[in-house]
Amino acid sequence: MKAIWIYSSAATLALGAAGVTAPAHATEAQSETSDQSAAETAANPLLSESPLPFGAPQFDSLTPQHYAEAMERGMTENMAEVQRIANAETAPTFDNTIAAMEGTGNLLTQASLLFFNMASANTNDDIQEIQREFAPRLAAHNNAISLDPALFERVRTIYDQRDTLDLDAEQLRLVERYYTSFTRQGALLEGEARERFAEINERLATLSTLFSQNMINDTGQWTLLLDSEDDLAGLPDTLRAAAARAAADAGHEGQWMITLQRSSVEPFLQFSERRDLRRQAFEAWAARGDNDDAEDNNAIIAETLRLRTERSRLLGYDSFAEFQLADRMARTPQAARDLIERVWTPALARAEEERDAINSIRAAEGADDALAPWDWRYYAERVRQERFNLSQAELRPYFELDNMIAAQFYVAEQLFGLQFEERDDLPVYHPTVRVWEVKDSAGEHIGLFYGDYIARPNKRSGAWMSSYRQQDNLDGETTPIIVNVLSVSGGEPTLLSYNDAETLFHEFGHALHGLLSNVRYPTLSGTSVATDFVEFPAQIYEHWLLTPEVLSRFARHHETDEPMPQELVDRLMASRTFNQGFATVEFLASAFVDLDFHDLTSVPEDFDVGAFEEQTLARIGMPDEMVMRHRPPHFGHIFAGGYSAGYYAYLWSEILDADGFDAFTETGNVFDPATAERLYRFVYSGGNTRDWTEAYVGFRGREPSVEPLLRNRGFGD
Template structure:
């Protein structure tokens, strides 16, 4: 297909040079990938084959300029594959995963290319490099070494085969989970099945049925629907059915069963680490992290596990007592926890989700996130209806700095649909850089909120609102980036630092200064009453034993799996049971993500052996927000200036620990995490 006929390869004349989604069809991607891969191979071959002595400009800067067409095609494709997929896109994704892995591996195992980088690295102290150039050199050299550059040929060939196979397995894993989620629904037949459900959830279940072409009401495996169902449904039998289906994603037998995939991925990851000289895959992954070693990550997880489990058991006893008071002759099970916890929250704080949601309109929470960015960083957002979008639900906003200059284009994709994988995330259609002039980033936040009926505002739970703030923190990290080189842009930092800017941003949602302005009743426009606001803020650490235990247990199982150096006969379910037995997991609780649907860890390599990162970053965010409290103003200008300079705008210009110290003035205090979660002694 000629470039002129393929919108992915032709110049884009849209506002902000955004992808022309209306012109892009599934059949455009394979030829676009073929053309972009051929171009990138030629670019890299030209760099590796240069006769001139290697220099930063002719090797590393040239590498940074290479692959731009491939990046453009891949960013559009993989964003659509996650947020608006189809059978055609899934087939292309399965085909392209090993091809792209093979291409990337070939670059990082190219001996001629590595010799040039290694020669520059050897004389780095004698070169007149800027600090950012020095960081680019350091990161490239490390990436090549960690990929296997310089190893014997037979080792490199095996590493390439491992990477290719792992890419295919990760793609299949994620598609299997999505297909299980799409395939399951539970009809709610009549008033008896709707018992206990508040109006907003009845409406959401009706909308879910309509979206699936069904009459009446259904529960699906979308987190935004199943979690409130477990929270409110008075039908214990239906809660159990829904919960067990949620738990069983990826292990139902048949084509979408992920257990054999997990076993193979664990074995291949361990083999790759051994070939690279590491004790385990976890040692390999964490070597390039703030934690540095699995031991440091494990120490943090276990230090939090002990107080969290004690608190969870106290919470469990309170729920059991409440069930008895209500006349329910049950032993609290995992499908009961959210139901009785909601009753207890109402009892303890005179607070329930149905009372809060009218004050948490999606549009107003979006405004709250934008307004917080304005008050902290001087960034404003204006909706642009002339920008192409990939689905009618998607909204586009132009971000400008205090001087009126455009700093980014932001897409918000907020509603659940069958074509979208579950969860919430931030991604980029284009990352910021200034190597050959300023490149405006195009950033997207993807959520899975339940849409309100037509003509009514979508109302969020407080957890939904927190998720929106979290992902918008990631978005700001991408948009406020001010680096020269693409390698260092935005969120391209070590895994256990990348969650710091996003988790830190959540703190502003919980502040009266924000809620009083933006939490207004969708019918009356009245702000949330002070009494309700006080009760909400007083409940911030409610059920934190449960929340911490379900998270930490997932992180521990992930880390323990990837510490294995012997993987013969690996059985994910048996291993999960073994680890949970060793840590004495409460019987009424389960992991937040069980291995067969643990997409963070197995749908690619993003958080493999590094799911602990959220907790590591939470130490940073808890201590980091204290800087604003110590200043006496959550929008203190000088503290915000340092936060922007050393964190949000800095990308990966320097080591993450130094970046934090430059912002905060000292290393983080781990006790801040326990105080935040209400787990301090």
């Protein structure tokens, strides 16, 4: 049962390019188990407890077949456990039903958490094949559980009596989450509607898998090979070095390769003086998943939207957005729209000013044609240099990966007393992956933290946090095992852009939400919270990167170890609101399209995804020189991840993080112990044990205000 909630909402948090293939809702255990050869079983590390310290995953001996076998057996075991609970003769109680369900599905949860992490971070053909096979089967498995009438009857009985059962606050919350989740997964449906609902879920799991695989494959197919100084015009040394390594790895020694990974193409667009090459790269980047070929995602999108709408209507909602937001902090699509519209107007005005600044540079250069989308990043970088005399190339030497890892740990030590010890005795799935043991201030073990930072062709683009094991105190203490995955261009040493460093902090904020979790029940653990709340602990963590306390200690030149000169710090601070019009408009356009798609109350057979996208962009007045941050055909957040009708959530969470970080600065101490304690108690350790608004108010002492967000983005007066 745990499996249901884990996959559907919590396990993986994305920033950047994509959400996860979060399949898994689930069914019928195929009963073809298991008198397979006993030898095979004995050899499968997933079928017994890991003998490694803290039960760490045995990455050195796991094969794709092991995952498949363990998920297979896990489904069978899980179904038997659930059946025992559902069909028990005894009257339903909290303990024999809800708490008992919390103890089920351990093998399946364990195997699939590991498997789906591998499918995103280190995939191959065998893994992709297993993923295609298991995604719909896991969905069917989850369906069978959440649509089991006997089980739901027990849950409903307990839910109806909940106020008389002498439950504590966490137990009461758990009962409410079970009831809500069952009804949202169709438990109240009957007859044909019930069957159709299950059918739709399985199909949606397959569609999301296909979408995600198309994205990985389409992104990997296109490269731009550069072979002369002429082609490299404008590119800084760090980018040249990364491009040379990428070319060499692909067998093109002596050339330079640009790929469609954000970490490669975005700096290329920023620096390349070759407008023709920028155009080629930009057009390929913007067209990912939209090339009318085997990896084209448009038909998958249309079918996904149609099925999501149909499923929501079966549950009594007008649209998928209404269904989704009913169980979020925002509550209604209108509340989300009100927010993005409030920010859109000042953002658009600011973007227009930015465009004017760019156009005056171009006019001075004698350009007589219109600014194009492949020009914006390049000229924005020029304006940045002119206005702040600040280039990303100047910053990179101060953001060395190892220093930034130390910095993210330092902040956790200051705020929460944590200690991190690197362990080189634990196996990893790729030689660049690192592992740390996390301890509290008393030296007690809290969990394990894995960091997989360097880009690889078989890793999904973007950055995310995920769990190999979630914290709970159900049956003794289960400590969390958490991973951060990023895709930065590796080097000797690895130097980060300022944005990469911010992403590192962001994902580590999610990691702490998993590591510091201190709840009894797995369903309420760590990041298992609403999509529009879950970014808050991640985004607030970014704020510490730019504090003098952190910069002076860790933003040090990788060769000289000199701290970043104060005047460079000043220019960096002054430039923070630079190009925020562009960044905000780019983001909000994707958020509008997401909400518009999912506000549809019916989706016709011949639904034209591209035309719909254009309509929305026209309605909001999207400038011609800009393209939305994620166009639908590669918008993994909403078609292959957990952010459907929820991309606005990043901005929603930003209200919370901007307002929340002010709680520290108002005290004059960015590590203020009392504020840190409340942040720990109500947010990082609390999982889903409280209503989200209540959790925020517990930390902040009042409801959030939108003003700090507008101020931070430079949209104040």
